[in-house]
Amino acid sequence: MQLPDGIRKSANILLCLVAVAGIGFSGREIWQNLHARQQIDAGCGGLVPAGRVLALDRAGGRITHRRGEEGTIELDQLADEGAQGCELFSEKLGGRWFFTATVGVFPTAGFVVADNVISSPLDQEGGQTYPAQPLGGGITGSVDDLGVTVKLDCPGGELDGKSFDALWARAELHASVLWLEHGQPGGHDRNVLAETAVSTANNLAERLGCAERLPDPPTGIPALPEGTVPVGRTEGTCAWYRESGLAERDGFPDEALEGRVDDALWDERCALILTEAEAWELYYARAGDLELPSDPGEYGDWFITFHTYLGEDARRVKVPRIGDDPITAPHGTAGRGPDRAIWWASSTCDGRPQIHTMTIAHGYDRLLAAETEVLFRAYVTEITDRRGCTDLAFPESDSFRSPLDETTPLHDIT
Known part of the structure; x- marks a missing residue:
């Protein structure tokens, strides 16, 4: 059917306006x-x-x-x-x-x-x-x-x-x-x-002017896991804790925050968390004898963290210090931070430096004082064995047994 001239003209104008728009x-x-x-x-x-x-x-x-x-x-x-x-x-x-x-x-x-x-x-x-x-x-x-x-x-x-x-x-x-x-x-x-x-x-x-190039990244990169997992289910950077048997000891962390293992990464991390209920139970059971400087606070306040810094990052590691600049943790050395429960060790892997650190939360460190050395050694031993590293420098036993300086208020810790 043919449209009347007037309608056809209007339609053409509308089409032109649409095209112009x-x-x-x-x-x-x-x-x-x-x-x-x-x-x-x-x-x-x-x-x-x-x-x-x-x-x-x-x-x-x-x-x-x-x-x-x-x-x-x-x-x-x-x-x-x-x-x-x-x-x-x-x-x-x-x-x-x-x-x-x-x-x-x-x-x-x-x-x-x-x-x-x-x-x-x-x-x-x-x-x-x-x-x-x-x-x-x-x-x-x-x-x-x-x-x-x-x-x-x-x-x-x-x-x-x-x-x-x-x-x-x-x-x-x-x-x-x-x-x-x-x-x-x-x-x-x-x-x-x-x-x-x-x-x-x-x-x-x-x-x-660098010769090397990175390949295309993988597609379908998975979402990051949410939060912690029970230590019995660790499969990545905290699996060493489960495998060591330390997780079964009273008062030790029962949850872990971990990533997948990749030995090429510049910072491999493992965080162990004492759940809130476990932390308060432990506190009420032992705090009176030890005169702890603080209570467990909220979920996540009692923790132990571990890092292994590889390559250039290992040459730049410093340990925090109360009220002053952090101190250097040089490769080839081992020791403890001057104020708190922070230790470092070092090793060499394929000619590249590594610094390993362990940090224990304020207050919680007192409860683990007798076993901090075995805990840190278990971590360092696993990662250096896994990566085939040598030249291990580990803190002296006295650094784990020496009393902690608890005289500085929490708000002054930086």
């Missing part, structure tokens, strides 16, 4: 995309893949970058500062900060501080704790509750007359982004962040 909308989208890419390149030194950043769930509309000395990547400052980062904002989030990329080289002037005796490994804001996990796929990398960090070796590297032998890159979502799924990025964003970190590291390697 579509062209205008498409043009606006194209302009926004080009502007966003320009902003990402400008803020991130041309290192961060703009297309991957724009694929994040909350990247949309107008993208801008922070302007100023901090918040942009300046490679000419990388050698002096050791790290540079860029910060991006998304109109889709009302112009809020939503993404950060950071790059760096090793060695760096910074340092790593071992855990503090009052710094619980659990989220102290009441949220869930998500232990970091290895990225896998043949890449030295780590996935945590905000993003992905990867490392790439570059032996013999040089930047502005300063030598380096490795570089790293990190892609992360800003912590205030409320659309995180259950406190961590969703599956799509985890994959995008891994791709972004790897591409950024490879771009930096090319810019600095």
